[in-house]
Amino acid sequence: MISPTQVYLVTGVTDMRKSINGLSIIVADELELDPLSKAWFVFCNRGRDKLKILFWDTNGFWLYYRRLEQGRFQWPKHDETPSAMHIEERQLQWLLSGLPVFNRTKHQRLQGLSVM
Secondary structure, three states: OOOOOOEEEEOOOOOOOOOHHHHHHHHHHHOOOOOOOOOEEEEEOOOOOEEEEEEEEOOEEEEEEEEOOOOOOOOOOOOOOOOEEEEOHHHHHHHHOOOOOOOOOOOOOOOOOOOO
């Protein structure tokens, strides 16, 4: 599995009957993003117990599907209209682990530091 350059949560509700073609059309037409980029696109159903992750790798698409037998993903609440919410890879790991994407207790990234 390749590591993503960017991760986007596709907010709103997605029909999980959609497969690669349907999801890539959502990315291209509704989100106006490139489904052939190195980004991962994460979709969730209305019941928040199913996720699909779509991404392009070299010469084809990958489509991961996750169904929870108990519990719900802590999916951010947004309008029904799909939009792209950029998150970090570690936030995706939090989501898959059952944690909120926006954990207020995380350490902030520091930039521009130097060692003397």
